[in-house]
Amino acid sequence: MPIALLNFPTDLLGEVFKLCNPFELYFLSKCSKRARSCVKLGGTKHWKIGCCCCSTVSIECEDNMIYDFLQTKEPNYYYDTAFLNNYIEIPEGIGELLAYLLDTFGIRTVKWLKNKGRDLHSFLQIPKILIDRNMEVEELWLDGFGNEDSIVNIMPVINQMNITREFECLVRPRSDFQNHFTRYPKRIEFRYSFWFTIDQLLDCTCAHIELFKSNLNNQDINMFLEKWKRAGTFPNLQYLSIDSKRIDKNSSILDMVLPIKNTENPSKAVTAIFRGNHRTHCISVDNGVKVVKEDGTEGWLKVELNSWRQFQFVVRNPDDVEQEFENEEWDDEEPDDIGSDDEN
Amino acid sequence: MSSTEQGTSSAAPAEPTTAPESAAAPEVPESFYYVHGKDKVVHKVSAGALQHSALIHGMISNLGYTEEQAKANPFPFENIDGDILQMVVDWCNQHKGKPTPPEDTNLPKQKEKLFDLVLAVNYLEIKELLTYCCKQVAMMVKGKSPEEIREIWMIPTDAEDEAAEKEAKKRAGKEAAGETAAAAGDAK
Incomplete structure (x- = not known):
């Protein structure tokens, strides 16, 4: 028996829509302009959205249930929810669908955005949609191979986005790539960070920084640590790691000869934890050497010159539990080329 | 169950029916109201x-009526x-003094009356019954396609909405003109 739903008073419509899932409200919104304008009454603006370019848009409701909208070119599957209840297949392109869902539901937060696949060009439409609507993006992951040229076009767009929690970039840019961030999320991880200069590091406001394939050297790290020791600098920093072939034993860091590690027993393990939406990054640095900031804050640094040349620095949170353990014998396998300044 | 009487509000109501009580329980006279x-x-x-009805409960509390x-x-x-x-009175009687279970089998079944029932329950502020009724309305479209939802919830098309809007404007214009004419007539 049909029921003239839109004749309900507004508060009642809201009560009914709160009991509907994103698929039902999406279908309803497709019925008419008036129906579309009503669906926000269901509290949809509190939902969060995720987008995996170029295949899926996901909506996470307040009860943490996730509903996936998958793009399909097979008309027989359009709007088919019978198969499983947590996804439907829709004919629209992902960019078009994302814009429609954002506008229809009034969603303000993108929980995660990632490109899955090789084509960063088609990904480019998504940040533009989000920038136009001044959306907050909690997490952005850029993946893909063969995108050396595309990343040059994408980074300026990404710089305009409001990324608040995490930016992880696994794309390898061209060797002449340059970029300068104007604002930072809480965590960054760049798998190819040779373009990330010491000036950018000194201005970085992140809590958690991981730089792989970096071009930073001992002097840069020394400069960073000298600045960190001054009171009031890097107030958010909890963890920094730099993987660079330019870290060598030809010069010291804070007057310490490399490699730098604590050989006293018992040694301590200091842990930095960053809780993302999908993953928790928990990094423990053992055998670190203590560095004290002017305000008394403790940092623990460690530099390894094994096949893995890495600088790690953890700022100790006073609430963390320290782990003490006995040092064990280990092999310091130093590569033959230590001391050279190879390009990354 | 409630007692019902045909006629006007001044008709004498039937005597209250009382539930059997255990011998040990003290006799507490139950007060009755009429709607x-x-x-x-x-x-x-x-x-x-x-x-169950926040609206009526508020009225009773404020009035302090005698029998x-x-x-x-x-x-x-x-x-x-x-x-x-x-239907509403029956439901209130069935759930007197006890919370509504999540799946209530004693609820009104007449789907064709659902629209009016929801409006009444909303007006009378019977929260638990309203939640159930809204759930019933929401359940009507579970697993349905956009076209089926349009039929079930009687969603007019954009063209129908536009036509209705035009008609409403036309009617409002006529009414306004009629009122102006009537006012002019009164003035004469």
């Missing part, structure tokens, strides 16, 4: 049953059809 809908049929309902006063002054709900009010 009627559009059809003027008076329903006698206990105060305990009426507690005689309650009989003489049934609450009129002219905007609610008699059969709908009967």
